[in-house]
Amino acid sequence: MEMKAVETFRPDWQVWAGFTAARSAAMDVDALAATRPIEYPVVTPADAESMFDLLTYEKGAAVVRMLEQFLGEDVFRDGVRRYLAAHLYQNTDNGDLWAALAEASGEPVGDLMDSWIFQGGHPVVEAVVAVDGSTCTLFQRPFQYLLPEEDPAQTQTFPTWQVPIRLRTTGGEHRALLGAEPAEVTLDGPLLTLNAGATGFHRSMGLTGVDSSALTATERAAVVDDCWAAILADLSHPTGFLDLVASVTGRPGGEVDLAVWQAVLRGLGTIDLVAPERHARWAGQAGDLLAGIVDHLGWIPRLDEDDRTRQLRGSVLAAAGTLADDGAVLAEARRRWADPTIDSDPAVAAAVVSIVASNGDAVDRSECRHRSKTAATAQDEQRHLRALALFPASTEVGLLLEEVHGGMIRTQDAPFLLRSALTHPTERVAVWQSITDRWTDLSERLPSNSISRMLEGVRALVGDVDPEVDAFLDAHPVPQGALVVAQHRERRLVNQRLRNRLLDT
Structure with missing residues (x-):
């Protein structure tokens, strides 16, 4: 909310462009095996102290920003108003906010946000563009600097996220919700970025030869x-x-x-x-x-x-x-x-x-x-x-x-x-x-x-x-x-x- 207020008060400060470095710092920590979920049970003073870090504040802010930009600012604001009106003078939890946003947007906000709030890490999103350029298929996998050693005796399972994707072509912006299964997106022009506005909390790979002049500074x-x-x-x-x-x-x-x-x-x-x-x-x-x-x-x-x-x-x-x-x-x-x-x-x-x-x-x-x-x-x-x-x-x-x-x-x-x-x-x-x-x-x-x-x-x-x-x-x-x-x-x-x-x- 602080960033939104400053964005409106002083647009010339370009606060979200400045937030790019903070988002990067959070992703750097979150790419380690020693990451943690944004939200977790607090039992001891040490648990409470551990919450004051990049994962709570910078990753937390980046994930909410990602959701807002995927739903649209007006829809997100309408969901927040519903939440405040429905729970005036009451105690609430995260689920109440997600429910209000889901009602306003028609999107499965609860499932989406639970996948980001209650597990650490983030994905890399990769794109395979069809030969004729008419579609692209999106995949996700966990992004980690050091991969754990595989145990042949154990079945390997990997976390997945409900990833709100905003990709941009020369024709405009397209949105998709990427889950565990690949998602196909119809394109109306050459693909420029898998992370329009750089608001997604994910890495992007698979695009080559894109003219950087066609991207925004944050992209x-x-x-x-x-x-x-x-x-x-x-x-x-x-x-x-x-x-x-x-x-x-x-x-x-x-x-x-x-x-x-x-x-x-x-x-x-x-x-x-x-x-x-x-x-x-x-x-x-x-x-x-x-x-x-x-x-x-x-x-x-x-x-x-x-x-x-x-x-x-x-x-x-x-x-x-x-x-x-x-x-x-x-x-x-x-x-x-x-x-x-x-x-x-x-x-x-x-x-x-x-x-x-x-x-x-x-x-x-x-x-x-x-x-x-x-x-x-x-x-x-x-x-x-x-x-x-x-x-x-x-x-x-x-x-x-x-x-x-x-x-x-x-x-x-x-x-x-x-x-x-x-x-x-x-x-x-x-x-x-x-x-x-x-x-x-x-x-x-x-x-x-x-x-x-x-x-x-x-x-x-x-x-x-x-x-x-x-x-x-x-x-x-x-x-x-x-x-x-x-x-x-x-x-x-x-x-x-x-x-x-x-x-x-």
Whole structure:
């Protein structure tokens, strides 16, 4: 409801385009075996605490949005009005809302939503288009990064969903409800997308050769995101991602939408994260992809520029200076760093700090720490404080660890600095060793609900030498956020497999 209110109040904010990144983050977690249903019995305080996560909020919101867009906004609103009128001053449950929506729409909303609310995971929807292009047949199967090992002695059963499909052709939009059995849809033109508006909480595969110029920005973002998810699931080769990104961002007129670039940078950032020794190789390709948008946006916002474009500028400049090693971008970042009188836009200022820190030396580190201590605003303080984990040399990483363990970093900040340090290109294993050596102290000093957040950094602990993450965490279970930690551990295995494929490329 919050998003709907903002959408009406400030349509220029494009809140649903911004929601694309949140939907992607929820799908990333939901593609793990360690996912959970949106709704489940709450028996213990730990059960209650586990509900405050991406699956409850982002996936929950995305599933309701999917239903609304399938039924139609007017029909959905009519169903909500029926629900409120019928149960005024009464207690209700989910079934009452689904029943009202079913009455308003004529669709089996209860069965549809139960398949999404009470089981974890989500499907990938695949399409097979007839040779003459007159129809397409839709199939679904569970989408998971790591498939469970098959037991020959057991009959394999797979979950299914009632998937509300909105596909779009050059002739218009078509809707279908896809269950366990394949569904055939009559087409009135070439098929463009299986997820019109990118409002479905499912991955899409099977379409090739679609002109990205015929898609909306959110649809293009979903295409990039689905391609990256297929690579993480080992269904596609990493080079295919770079080819797709080149075609989307290199189309006539270029790509200037924040959601699309966020999807692109998620993939490029993960490649750099899991195979840092190949940084020089990937930097060249990242530079080719980013050159056009960096040149288009420059460093100085226009007076009439919207907030999303300003955010995009900061994101692509930071990427150009860290992932792509763009010499011109690095030089301008250093010029702005050295001259405090230059009034940079906040997104640009954040990019400058991350670029300089990622390429900085001991003098830069000392200045960054000084600025964090003397900052006039909390935003500027956090910007410089978080950058302390980015400095490349082992000496600077050691200084950060000394400050954390010595109590010179506030306990509400320390978990996030350690999380970032665990992703360091060369010192991540040393950081992990430092954390495990002082585990008891950290567990006692840091907020209990922050330990699982700190451990998100273990996703980067991939390489030829096993740091024995699983053995340590088995022996030192985290009392709060156990499911989240299990998700981090599983995602680490996904990243290890991706690394192996990248190094074989």
